[in-house]
Every structure is written in C-alpha cells, then in structure tokens.
Amino acid sequence: MHRTLAIVVATVGLFAVGCGPAEPDNHVVLYTSLNEPTARAVIDAFERETGIRVIVQADTERDKTVGLVRTLIEERSRPRADVFWNSETANTIRLQREGVLERLDPPPTNAQRIAEQYVDPDGYWFGLAARARVLIVNTDLVDEDDMPDSMWDIIDPKWRGKAGIVRPVTGTTLTHIAALYEVLSDDETERFLTGVQENECHLPPGNGRLAQLVGQGQIHFGFTDTSDYRLVRNEGYPVTAVYPDQDSIGTLLIPNTVARIAGGPNPENARKLIDFLLSDEAESILAHHQRGHIPLKAEIDRPEYVLVPGEFETMSVDFAVIGEAVEARLQQMDARFR
Amino acid sequence: MRFLWPIVALLALLLVGVLPTALAMVDALRDPVQAWAALVDPVLWSRLVTTLGIAGATLALALPLGVMQAWLLMRTDLPLRRLLMMLTPFPLFLPPLVHVLSWFGMVRLGGYTAIVLVYVISFLPFVVLLAARAMRQINREQHEAMRLAGGRRAVVVDEWRQAWPAAMVGGALTLVFVLSDFAVADFLTSVGPSVTVYGDTLYAHHLALRPAGAAAAALPGLVLCVILLVWALRMRRRLGVSVDARFEHAPVMRLGWWRWPALAVAATPVMIGTVLPLVSLAMQTGSWGTLAQQASIASERMWFTLRIGAIAATGMIVLGLPLAALATRMKRRWMIDVLVFIPLAIPPLLYGIGLIRVWNRPGLDAVYVGAGAVIIAMIGRYLAFAYLPLGGAVERMDRSMFESARLAGAGVVARFWHVLLPLLRSPIAAAWCVSFCFTLRELDSLIMLRAGQQSLTFHLYSSVVFARQDEVAAIALLLACITFAPLLIFLMLSNRSLRFV
Amino acid sequence: MPNAITIDNLVAAYGNVRAVDKLSLHAAAGEHVVIIGPSGSGKTTLLRCVAGLHRPAGGRIACGERVWDDRTTHVAPEQRQIGMIAQNPGLWPHMTALQHLRFVLRCRGVKRSQRDAQAREMLTLVSMFHRASHRPSELSGGEAQRLALARALIAGSRVLLLDEPLGQLDIALRRELGPVIREVAGRMGATVLHVTHDPADALSLADTVVAVENGVITQVGSPDALRSKPATPFVAQVVRT
Incomplete structure (x- = not known):
C-alpha cells in the first residue's frame, strides 16, 4: 500500500519536474513560419536592444505552416501568442479573415517607409524582407544562349521533361499561381497549368527540394524562391537565378508579413517586436542572412547579390485579393495535380 | 482497491488519448456538408487506394520476409543471431525520411518501387520483432509432438503458422504509419511522375482550413487501422499460449552448412536498415569535430529530449501496465485495444489540435506551454507501444500463478508487487526502451506545442534545409545515438534480444 | 464447528x-x-x-x-x-522454494523473524530442504509437487x-x-x-x-x-x- 502511494507521488513528482518553469517575466511570444535559426538572427538583436525575452514557436520546412496556422486558429479563444511572423502573405490574410489578428492603430513607426503594396490598408499586417519567384537554372546543363527568361519557357516543348515547378498546393507556389490568375486572364493561367502537365514538368514537394534537384542536375531549371536559390548557390552548385518576365508581367515578389495576435498576453511587447522587425536594422540582418532576403525599403545595407525592386521589374499584385482567392485555388490545384 | 489502479489508468487514457482525439474529430460534425463532401470526394478514395496499394506491396514483402527473418533469428542456430536481433529494431526509431536522407537519396531510385522499399526497410522490424516474440513462446512439448507427427518440415510449417498472427499485428502497425505519412512519397517522386497519397489529401484539407474535411477524411484511415489492429490482436490471442514456471523453450533447428547462406540472408535487412544509415550519417558528418561541435550546440536540447523521453516512457509504463492487466480480465478486451490505438492511428496533426482544445485553459498554462504538454502528447500517441508488450506478457502468464497467490492470502497489492511485477521485469524494461525510442521519433504532434520546439528531433528538422549537410548529418547521428543508447544498455544487461511483445 | x-x-x-x-x-x-x-x-x-x-x-x-x-x-x-494444491500448482517462476514459503507466511501475517525457521521446517518435512534455494524451473516434476504441497500446508489453514x-x-x-x-x-x-x-x-x-x-x-x-x-x-x- 505504501509502495503504491509512493509510486503515485513519484509519478506526479516526475511529471511536475518535467514541466519546469513556463515563461519569464518580461517576454513576448512569437509564432513564426520561418525556421528558427533564420528568425533567431533578428530576434537576438531585438533581445539585446530591449531586454525583452522572445519565446519562439517556429516551423520546420516539412510542415509548411499548416500546424502553426491551425494552432493560432485553435487558440483564438485563448491566445498564447503575441506576434505572427509569416514567410509569405496568404496565410496571414486568412488569419486576418478568421479574426485571429488585431489591427495596429496607430501603425508602427517603422511601417511608414514600406511601399503601399506590401502593407495591409486596414493596418492588420505589414510586409518586410521579401523573396522573389525566380527561375533557378543549372548552368552546366543549360547554355548561356538558351537561358530561359519567362514562365512560359517552363511549358516550352523544347524543355519537355526537363523543367520543374513545385506542386502548387502550398506556400509561395500556390500564392504564385493565385497571383497569375489575378495578373493574367483565367484562360492564360489555365493554359500555363495545362502546359505544366503536358510538358511533363517535375513536381517536387517544396522549393528547397526543387532548388536542390536543379543543383544536382536532375532538373534543368524551375521556379523557386530566391531564398532557396541562395542556399543551393552557397553550397557551390552550378546554378544561377533568372528574374523572369522582365518585359511583360514582371517577377513576383512575396514579402514576409508580421501581425499582432488579437488578445495576445503581451500586447505592448508585441508592438515593440513588430516595430523592430520592420526596422532598417532587421531588414539589413535578413538581407545579409545566407538566404538573402530582399529589403522592401530603399537604401538598406545589403550584399550586392541581393537585388531590390527597381533593379528588376516586379509583378503588380494585390495581396489582399490573392489572399481571398487562395483557398479556392488550392482546391482547384489539389484536384488538378493529383 | 482492486479496481482503483485500472480505473485511474482508464481515466488517464481518456484524458491524454481519447479526449483529444474526440475533440479533434468532432469538427466533422460541426460542418456536416463539408465533411460529407470530403468523404465522398473521389480524389480521397483514389489516393487511399494508391496508399493501400503501397501498403499492400510493403506488407507483401515485409510479412514473409519478417517471419522468415524472425524464424532464422529465433528458431535456428544461425551464427551471430543475437547480434542481428539486437540491431533489428533500430530502423523503427528513425523517421522514414531520415532513412531517405541518410543514403537512399544517393541511389537514384524513384517512383513506387522506391517508396515501397523505404517503407519495407523502415517497418520490417515491427514484423520481425513481433513474430520473433511469438516464436519464443513455442515450448518443447509442442515442438516434439510436431516433430514426431510430421518431421522437420511440419515443425517449420507450424512455427511459421504460430508467428503469423503476431506478424499481422506488426503489419497493422506498419499500415498506421504508412497511412499517415506523405513525406516519403513526396520526396521520392520529386522527379518524374509524382505520386500523391492519402496523407496528401489530409494535408490539403488542413492547408485549405477545412477542419470538418480534415476530420472526415481522416476517418477511413482511422477506422481501417483500428479494425486491422484489433483483428490482428484477436488472432494472436486466440493462439492462447501461456507461460508458467515450468515453461521450456523448444530446441533450435540445426542448419548445418546452410547456416552461412542463411546468415547472408538474415544480415541483409540489418545492414540496409541499421548499419548503412549509421555509416552513411557518420561519413556525411565527416569529422569528430563537427559531431562534437553540434553536440555542444545541441546539448541543452539533447538533455531536454532525454529527460522528456524518459518521463514519458515511465508514464507509459505506469499507464500501460494497469490497462494491460485490466484488458486481460475483461471479456471485451478489444474495447481497451481500440481506446489505446486510436490516438496512434489518428493523423498526428489532428491529435495536436485535440491537445490544444483539452489543455489550453486557464490555470493549465504550466502544462500547456511547458514540457507537460509534450510529455502528455508522447504518452497519448505512443501508449500503444507500452501497452502491446505489457499486454502480451500479462496475457501469457499462467493464471494459476495468480490463483495460488490469492489462496496464499495475497491481496491485490501483494500480488501486483510480488508476483506480477517481478515476472514483468523484462517486458517492462523492453516496453520502456521501445516507448522511449518512439518519443524521440515524434515530430508531427509536437510541432504544435511550444515546448516541443526544444526537442532534438525538431532541431533536426528545422536544420534540414537551413544547415550544412555535415551539420544535419551530425544532428541525425546524435539523435540516433541517444535513441540507441538505452536500447543497447538494456540489451547488454539483459543479454537477450528485445522482448517486444 | x-x-x-x-x-x-x-x-x-x-x-x-x-x-x-x-x-x-x-x-x-x-x-x-x-x-x-x-x-x-x-x-x-x-x-x-x-x-x-x-x-x-x-x-x-x-x-x-x-x-x-x-x-x-x-x-x-x-x-x-485455505491451503490448496491445484492440478497446475501455479508456482512462481521468480521465487526460490524457500521464498515461496516465506511469501505465504508474510501474506498470513507471520512475523518476519519466525518466517525463515518455519519455512525451513516445512521444507524438511516434504524432503525438499536441499532444494531450498532452487527456482521452479530447476525442480523436477515431483519436487515441484512437493513444493506446492509445502506451500499449501505451511499457511496453517483450517x-x-x-x-x-x-x-x-x-x-x-x-x-x-x-x-x-x-x-x-x-x-x-x-x-x-x-x-x-x-x-x-x-x-x-x-x-x-x-x-x-x-x-x-x-x-x-x-x-x-x-x-x-x-x-x-x-x-x-x-x-x-
């Protein structure tokens, strides 16, 4: 009997020890779809400057934000997060629609210099550190003269079985397709998608994987994000990035977005963190990061290889509209690319 | 007193396993139209068929291969069989994608063949371990009777037949993991015609924020897995082997000259599943320096992972043992089986959602944002791996041992401490090791919990894209080491192969 | 009565x-x-x-x-x-013959200091004294039966x-x-x-x-x-x- 009691006490005790202390006093909770090491580069600077501890709940490449977005929605009735930092726009807009986000009024000081296109007109979210949708090309397999320079090259029969695009049901590729529907006509976009299928394009599960396959020479070229291109490039693979469609629709630029969670436990610290993420310093840190994020503000200190809008033509899109459309597009794409 | 422990355990099971599952699945009822649309979607069913095809091919290879492997390792005088048995379980504890990353990527295989091969390598140990356990139960009298009746051939046929239901339990567990996975298919069919599987549909529903659809689409897989598991367990129970104080193992078969070709056959899966990944990871890591550097960077995470895994594994034993004892006493023991298996068979993301709904409450913050939720998630998800071996062991115990204890005047507590527990020492140690290793493997449901981010597994996955290849390999190697450490210690101390069930 | x-x-x-x-x-x-x-x-x-x-x-x-x-x-x-010897005696695999008897005495509330002597006495009575430290798997069929007998008798049951x-x-x-x-x-x-x-x-x-x-x-x-x-x-x- 005593031993039974001892076991119960020991188990509960063990569990209690396992739980450990939950949260420090002066802190802010950040949910981010970036992977933690990337986010850390900026957060460390914020912690140093403000003394506020940032508790990070990050994402892995594999999960592609699904878990994080569902968590935020599930916690809506009792939010545990203060700030959401998303690596793209679509999920932020959906969270806004789900009532998870809170308008920042007045807007953060550092938001003033950001181009209109990358800020929510109602003040729910703000853009920073963008990635461009580029064609990553294996320079061993593709000659200088043959270099693709347009999305339409993907469906050119000349490249049958040699080009790739991520299966467009997730992430920036889904946003990209949704953007095409907005910028081109429906018919044109459908023609592109049909072409992708008929031209035997490879459909890897993620942009990182696609960039890697191009680097390894298993695919000649394909669409990816500049951040993934940079990683493969840094590893020494023979690849180059082409900013496509410079003479027509331009290259799509997808910003990171930050927003405050409605009813979060530390609203004041949330504002401070958001303001910091939108600062020149943060943009510069992310530009110098090995993923080479593209600053959205002019005159930010950055490495030479990080091109900014103005140095290439960007596609003109309304992210709010795309965000609204993205779910329907997803359903469409999931059925099409089965 | 007699029912106190089982009732407490049952309540705990409801709290950590059943309640989260139920609260996640209830989404399907909130929007029946969406749920129905998801359920009758032909894409769902065609992908389910594809996945079942992959699972079927996997089992068609893994079942006979696994039973043969088990037979060679348990019932013959194969050289090095103890060593091979020790190395057998390892592939289970690495997520299949790690197998892919470790060496499969180099052998440019793609398409269905590659997917099936990866699954066979990853999950063959389920079949081998369970079949081996069944073969260990064959007693001398039975063996001799069979030998007299039909010679060596009859002995072999009988031994295979005896192992079959247990192997099916392994097959059912394999199905659970294959149905919830999509990373392997996605990764291996990146080039060439892509293969989309059942998991892709579940994922698409989550991605599209269709909770009712996600819950409904998970239903066919969940039902299928649970039915198969319960059926396989029933089959195994019908064999009704019992072990008492005077149990004698049947003698092993002498293979003679055939020992050497048989050794080559038996060593192959172990080489491919265990040795090759480790060697490959070690080679990719390159130097001790890299390993040491990553170990020092990740030391806090390693400690966290070890601590959490150990607490969770202990919790699984404390919970699994009374449940196993309760199940043996019940007529409808499949009901407990179902309750234990559901959280394992449900897609992890849904389980994570359920956990949030249960634990994100005022006053529970220390649990919810702390490591408590992680421990709970691990116990809830993987309790089956403690329950299975303990249940198997309790069932096999001859009832007369408990009856004689009762007649000697031993009450329920004395019987538990002095008869049940000492007899279960080895299965408990084995169940603890297995549970511990499975906790290290878990990522999907932890991704939704804040403290889960401190785990080494999470670190590995968040490094896969970001870090250099040698660093990733070093982290994977560290994870492998802390996975294998308790297993090796247990196997060496007990000097016997893993008593899985 | x-x-x-x-x-x-x-x-x-x-x-x-x-x-x-x-x-x-x-x-x-x-x-x-x-x-x-x-x-x-x-x-x-x-x-x-x-x-x-x-x-x-x-x-x-x-x-x-x-x-x-x-x-x-x-x-x-x-x-x-009750003391009982069943057809299947249900001996406990992890206990030696002596431990079997000591366990019964413990369950019946016999003082710790007396258990050992009583157990040894009973083993002697059934001619099992020389097997006191053996486990059931090491006993022959007859010895196991005698141990079961000793276990049934030692409780002093009525x-x-x-x-x-x-x-x-x-x-x-x-x-x-x-x-x-x-x-x-x-x-x-x-x-x-x-x-x-x-x-x-x-x-x-x-x-x-x-x-x-x-x-x-x-x-x-x-x-x-x-x-x-x-x-x-x-x-x-x-x-x-």
Missing part, C-alpha cells in the same frame, strides 16, 4: 454446461473427505468453488458459521484462509483442498507423503477435501469417501461402507482395484 465445510445445492456452470449440479456435502471439522469420480465429473470445479476461484451459479457454501458463497455473498479466495496432490509422484514418494499430509492436517485440525484418481489414496487416507459422477453425488460413506456396498459400477470398479 469453526471449520466444517457445508455445501448446499451447489450449482457451477461453464457457459451452458453444468459441471456441478445441485450438489450438497458436509465435511465435519478435521474430517478428511476424499472425492472420487471419473474424469470430467466436476470434482475440480467443486474444489475451485470452495476455494472461491470459481463463482457458483447457485447454492451455498459455508465454513463453520461463516457463509462463503450464496446469492449475495462472495468471499474472495485470499480471505478464506481447510485444505487437494486436487491430485500426489499425482505426479512415484509410488515410493506417494506412500511417504500420503501420511505426511494426513499427519500435518491432523495436527492443524484441518478439514480436508481431497480429489484423487488413486483408489489406494482414497481408501487409505479418507474418513469419508464421496463419489461424484456427472456433477452429482452418487455415494457417500466410509471406505469400508463403500467397499462392502458400492452404489454404482464406477464405485465398484474403484473399490475392487
């Missing part, structure tokens, strides 16, 4: 099969009752009911004034203070249930241990219900012999009474051999 066993209209069933059918029996305190009967006649079930291991479907079992089983009562086996206790022993040991059982039981004043196939046991050890066939009693009497007037062909066959 504190340890007389009274069984009234006992019914015991396995599913639809009645193993014991309205059986009534009285064993006076200290009486040695031998139960004989062909295989499958319900003898073992009868003992299991008395032990509390099988719950009767009807009838009443009492020990002295205390009711063990009736429609509303069921006393758990561990509270009946009721002993013996189901073929000497079944696995050779003739010499049977002849030796039969009287031991009788002597120990007599010393304790225990009431004994003893199931056996062996006519010699039945006739030499019994105060009363009960013949059970198909779950009902066909004859009760002293060994002499059975010998002189067997009631059924089965009994006749037993007494003739």
